[in-house]
Amino acid sequence: MPATPPEKLLTSDIKSRILNIAQTSLYRVTISLPEGVAARAASRGINTDDRYNIDLLCTQASLPGSALATHDVTNDYHGVTEKMAYRRMYDDTTDLTFYVDRNYKVIELFETWMDYITGNEQSFDRRQYTQRNVHYRMSYPNSYKENIFLIKFEKDHHSAQSKIPKILTEYTFVDAFPTNIIAMPVSYDQSDVLKCTVSFSYQRYVRERNGVTSSPVIPNKNAPGVPELSQFQKTYREQALNQLEDINSRNFPENNPVDGRYINTGSFNRLFGTPNTTTQLGGPGQA
Numbered sequence: 001m002p003a004t005p006p007e008k009l010l011t012s013d014i015k016s017r018i019l020n021i022a023q024t025s026l027y028r029v030t031i032s033l034p035e036g037v038a039a040r041a042a043s044r045g046i047n048t049d050d051r052y053n054i055d056l057l058c059t060q061a062s063l064p065g066s067a068l069a070t071h072d073v074t075n076d077y078h079g080v081t082e083k084m085a086y087r088r089m090y091d092d093t094t095d096l097t098f099y100v101d102r103n104y105k106v107i108e109l110f111e112t113w114m115d116y117i118t119g120n121e122q123s124f125d126r127r128q129y130t131q132r133n134v135h136y137r138m139s140y141p142n143s144y145k146e147n148i149f150l151i152k153f154e155k156d157h158h159s160a161q162s163k164i165p166k167i168l169t170e171y172t173f174v175d176a177f178p179t180n181i182i183a184m185p186v187s188y189d190q191s192d193v194l195k196c197t198v199s200f201s202y203q204r205y206v207r208e209r210n211g212v213t214s215s216p217v218i219p220n221k222n223a224p225g226v227p228e229l230s231q232f233q234k235t236y237r238e239q240a241l242n243q244l245e246d247i248n249s250r251n252f253p254e255n256n257p258v259d260g261r262y263i264n265t266g267s268f269n270r271l272f273g274t275p276n277t278t279t280q281l282g283g284p285g286q287a
Contacts, residue, residue, distance in 0.1 A: 029058040030149040060097035100194040145175040176202040
């Protein structure tokens, strides 16, 4: 498709298109505790309300990222080196920074979580660490891992008068647990708010955008109960078949014909889904 030439835009058009910008300060972190950690935190005076307040005290967080690991494919085309993706690599840590309350329950919560990971579940006593020959026993991983949630929203999320769709972006950090409580310096210099930064390890993240309706899937050509394909869908399918026929009729003459064409159905299915039969090839996203 050729590049679109510059168009004339009114100031009102520009405002409506590009000035609805997301703000960094509007988010909410929810710390979910494993059952054993929650019980031990409760025994140390941290109740459900305290945990809710600790969520609100999160002053800094990071939206996670990921990357595709690639390898080079050389000379499939003369003089060309292509990169092919073979794995998605997730960030494996995230840092959350909290304001520390006057009762130091923020510090207590994460110290308790790490105590649970490194201590005996039944009889652990923090005073044991004052002994010279203290030892500890690590807990089983499934007992101290839990999902953490980060929701990104905007100011008008609760406004009934807003004309902009109310969209939430929610990140789920799968199997997270604290791995590091970063040192918190104190001094006799000018006072500042004490902050506690905790590093969490997690397996991967899942991003969901709520409030958006998914685009319809192009149906199978002959699937029962499916309406007739639109002209766009027919054209899309026809172009795909023509392109694959041009490549495969010469290289794969043993393939079965589809719609009168010699098509490598494996290639087609990888691009446009896997139908039940070769006569039900459809559009993108087909299941």
